[in-house]
Amino acid sequence: MIxxxxxxxxxxxxxxxxxxxxxxxxxxxxxxxxxLVNVKFAGINPVDTYIREGxxxxxxxxxxxxxxxxxxxxxxxxxxxxxxxxxxxRVWFSSPRTGSCAEYxxxxxxxxxxxxxxxxxxxxxxxxxxxxxxxxxxKANITEADTLLIHGASGGVGNAAIQLAKSxxxxxxxxxxxxxxxxxxxxxGCDEVYNHRTPNYIKELKEKYPEGFSVxxxxxxxxxxxxxLDLVKKRGKIIIIGNRGLTxxxxxxxxxxxxxVTGVGxxxxxxYEFPVIGSAISTLLEQGKITPVIQKVGKLENLAExxxxxxxxxxxxxGKMIISI
Numbered sequence: 001m002i003x004x005x006x007x008x009x010x011x012x013x014x015x016x017x018x019x020x021x022x023x024x025x026x027x028x029x030x031x032x033x034x035x036l037v038n039v040k041f042a043g044i045n046p047v048d049t050y051i052r053e054g055x056x057x058x059x060x061x062x063x064x065x066x067x068x069x070x071x072x073x074x075x076x077x078x079x080x081x082x083x084x085x086x087x088x089x090r091v092w093f094s095s096p097r098t099g100s101c102a103e104y105x106x107x108x109x110x111x112x113x114x115x116x117x118x119x120x121x122x123x124x125x126x127x128x129x130x131x132x133x134x135x136x137x138x139k140a141n142i143t144e145a146d147t148l149l150i151h152g153a154s155g156g157v158g159n160a161a162i163q164l165a166k167s168x169x170x171x172x173x174x175x176x177x178x179x180x181x182x183x184x185x186x187x188x189g190c191d192e193v194y195n196h197r198t199p200n201y202i203k204e205l206k207e208k209y210p211e212g213f214s215v216x217x218x219x220x221x222x223x224x225x226x227x228x229l230d231l232v233k234k235r236g237k238i239i240i241i242g243n244r245g246l247t248x249x250x251x252x253x254x255x256x257x258x259x260x261v262t263g264v265g266x267x268x269x270x271x272y273e274f275p276v277i278g279s280a281i282s283t284l285l286e287q288g289k290i291t292p293v294i295q296k297v298g299k300l301e302n303l304a305e306x307x308x309x310x311x312x313x314x315x316x317x318x319g320k321m322i323i324s325i
Contacts, residue, residue, distance in 0.1 A: 003027040006325070007102030008303045011063045013054030016304040019066070028098040028106040035085060035110050036076035037093060041123035042100035043069040044298075044321040045156070046242070049307050058267055065099025066303070068266075069126025071119045072325075074110070083275075085110055090119060092282075094126030094274070095266070101303055103325055111278035114286035121292040124320040125281055127266060128156035129290065132164050132217075133277050135239045135264045140215045144169035147209070149231060152219035153190060154181030155317035156293070157241055161217050162189045163290040173213070175201065178316045188293070202227050212236055212257075222247045225261070229253035239264055244311075295319030 007025040012018050030036045048066050050056045071092045074085055085091060089112060093100070096107035113122045136142045148165050150158050153174030165172050166189040174190040176182045182193045192208075194201045212233035218224055219242035226249045228238050240263045254261065269277070284290045295318050298306050303323060310321055 005103040009063050016307040019304045030078050030106045032078040032080045034078050034106045034108050037072040038075050039070050039072040039325045040119045041071050041322050042067045043124045045127045065102045067100030070100035071122030092122035092125045109274045111282050123322045124292045128160040129281050130277050131266050132160040140237050146214040147171045149213040149216045150174045151224045153185045156320040159293045167289040184318050232259045293319035296321045298323045
């Protein structure tokens with residue numbers, strides 16, 4: 001007998017109208033090295049919209065279930081699964097094979113959720129915190145000797161990066177586009193905050209930090225990257241974790257400072273990196289050194305409108321969006 005489940009399903013790449021909510025989609029069958037998770041909450045991310053539109057480097061076969069992170073309860077474990085997980089455990093996960101916007105998903109990268117952490121918090125660890133961890137510690141090799149600028153710090157990845165950087169004693173300067181966003185990033189550890197919607201903030205940053213920043217985390221490269229080249233220190237690093245269009249820069253600025261610009265794509269995380277990232281994040285969560293920020297909890301039935309909302313430039317991001325399943 002084929003078991004069925006409730007799921008969001010995309011049958012054709014395109015607008016959010018292509019997301020269909022079905023009550024009788026086939027429940028996934030796990031591979032030997034996977035777990036089956038009864039999903040309770042799924043995180044919503046801008047990358048979900050790029051994939052749905054067909055504008056992403058690696059696209060799933062159609063039809064597919066959207067969602068690349070979530071939390072829930074383990075209900076089945078494959079015979080060759082590697083990890084300290086048991087049936088009944090509360091877990092968070094990243095990059096599921098079958099998509100998290102469904103009642104069940106098959107996933108390899110599963111990590112224990114500490115007792116004091118909520119399932120809601122667990123749903124946002126797989127993309128924002130994993131991306132920020134990989135950017136800061138595996139690409140920038142950041143240490144307490146660095147000064148970090150997070151260009152757009154009030155969203156999910158930005159907030160994660162603030163907390164992760166502060167956990168190792170880094171000085172963090174962040175920007176946001178509203179008073180609400182500035183208050184939020186200050187609350188979560190930014191040593192200094194700037195409003196990137198004011199016309200003179202780049203000048204103010206240059207005056208305050210004439211030598212520049214040793215590391216810049218950039219969440220909207222098509223808008224900010226050329227300015228980042230002015231703000232980065234000689235031989236400093238700019239780590240790009242977000243972009244929404246063609247980017248124009250003056251490459252002479254790169255040559256003048258011998259600065260490094262590199263991108264981070266969670267899809268390129270190696271089999272070695274996933275358990276390192278997952279273990280570190282679970283430990284920091286248990287120690288209280290990171291606290292996920294949830295801006296909105298929606299429902300699976302409203303996934304299409306949430307896809308539109310998360311990329312709406314007129315809505316201030318002050319945390320992560322999730323859905324209950």
